[in-house]
Amino acid sequence: MRHLLVALLLTLAGAxxxxxxxxxxxxxASYDPxxxxxxxxxxxxxxxxxxxxxxxxxxxQSHGGSGKQTRAVVDGLDADVVTLALSGDIDEIARRGKLIxxxxxxxxxxxxxxxxxxxxxxxxxxxxKGVRDWADLxxxxxxxxxxxxxTGGGARWAFLALWGYGQKASGSPEGARRYVSRVLARVxxxxxxxxxxxxxxxxxxxxxxxxxxxxxAILATRELGADRFEIVVPSISIxxxxxxAVVDSVVDRRGTRAAxxxxxxxxxxxxxxxxxxxxGYRPRDPVVAARHADRFPALPLFDIDRNxxxxxKAQATFFADGGQFDQIYAAAxx
Numbered sequence: 001m002r003h004l005l006v007a008l009l010l011t012l013a014g015a016x017x018x019x020x021x022x023x024x025x026x027x028x029a030s031y032d033p034x035x036x037x038x039x040x041x042x043x044x045x046x047x048x049x050x051x052x053x054x055x056x057x058x059x060x061q062s063h064g065g066s067g068k069q070t071r072a073v074v075d076g077l078d079a080d081v082v083t084l085a086l087s088g089d090i091d092e093i094a095r096r097g098k099l100i101x102x103x104x105x106x107x108x109x110x111x112x113x114x115x116x117x118x119x120x121x122x123x124x125x126x127x128x129k130g131v132r133d134w135a136d137l138x139x140x141x142x143x144x145x146x147x148x149x150x151t152g153g154g155a156r157w158a159f160l161a162l163w164g165y166g167q168k169a170s171g172s173p174e175g176a177r178r179y180v181s182r183v184l185a186r187v188x189x190x191x192x193x194x195x196x197x198x199x200x201x202x203x204x205x206x207x208x209x210x211x212x213x214x215x216x217a218i219l220a221t222r223e224l225g226a227d228r229f230e231i232v233v234p235s236i237s238i239x240x241x242x243x244x245a246v247v248d249s250v251v252d253r254r255g256t257r258a259a260x261x262x263x264x265x266x267x268x269x270x271x272x273x274x275x276x277x278x279x280g281y282r283p284r285d286p287v288v289a290a291r292h293a294d295r296f297p298a299l300p301l302f303d304i305d306r307n308x309x310x311x312x313k314a315q316a317t318f319f320a321d322g323g324q325f326d327q328i329y330a331a332a333x334x
Contacts, residue, residue: 029079031066032193065193066153085153088311114267115281118237134165145207148190157240164302218280
């Protein structure tokens with residue numbers, strides 16, 4: 001009888017270990033340009049998670065313009081984590097979908113933004129139109145490529161950088177509006193996200209300058225040819241801070257909270273930060289950032305809170321239906 005009991009206990013223990021080691025699958029709903037970054041992060045995290053827990057974890061990806069991804073999650077896309085282009089989009093998931101705890105930004109360092117990236121210019125090799133700063137975007141013969149701020153998070157950051165420069169140069173919101181209007185009149189097409197804009201600029205050959213994330217510009221020169229494009233860092237830009245969050249209702253329903261939270265924490269580890277830097281994003285870890293300082297030039301930056309009153313106010317003022325972007329774009333000739 002005792003042998004039978006021992007055998008039963010061993011069987012139960014083995015079953016328990018097997019259950020603990022059951023494969024885990026996560027879905028990361030992310031914005032447009034992060035495919036390469038998270039492909040590398042996923043591989044490294046899966047190895048780290050397996051070494052620590054014995055579990056196999058697979059992370060699937062969904063990509064699109066940040067605004068489009070926000071709507072998809074609210075409408076039922078079963079993402080365990082979201083890694084979007086701006087905090088306003090995650091706030092929208094929390095507010096409209098009731099899927100994320102409203103205090104999500106306090107869960108991880110730097111308001112849950114493990115990396116950042118300024119908006120820069122990508123121009124054709126030799127910079128034939130001489131686009132060196134924001135004022136050059138209004139030259140009569142310059143065509144500007146950017147994504148649509150209504151659907152792309154990077155495009156919203158770019159729009160605010162344009163507005164910030166226009167206001168700084170003119171000294172007034174009215175001057176900012178005039179400047180942005182002149183730039184938007186030089187935009188022949190608005191793609192839904194940053195990667196689509198890169199395709200338009202690099203593969204279709206439209207435009208003379210593209211406004212984009214620094215990491216996307218670095219990737220374009222690396223993957224599509226340093227002999228075809230070059231990066232121009234303007235005199236001032238904006239600190240674009242893409243945030244990350246666990247989708248609480250999904251992970252609690254699916255039982256994936258532990259893996260999902262560990263996945264986002266991995267982004268802040270030295271290994272995660274090195275992968276971030278290698279993919280052209282600016283790391284938060286000061287030691288890692290110092291190691292890569294020669295790749296990321298310092299520059300003055302507009303700040304979403306200091307210069308625009310935070311994303312809630314910026315969204316209502318500039319990007320809500322009938323806001324500044326809609327008004328300016330509707331009036332601009334195309």
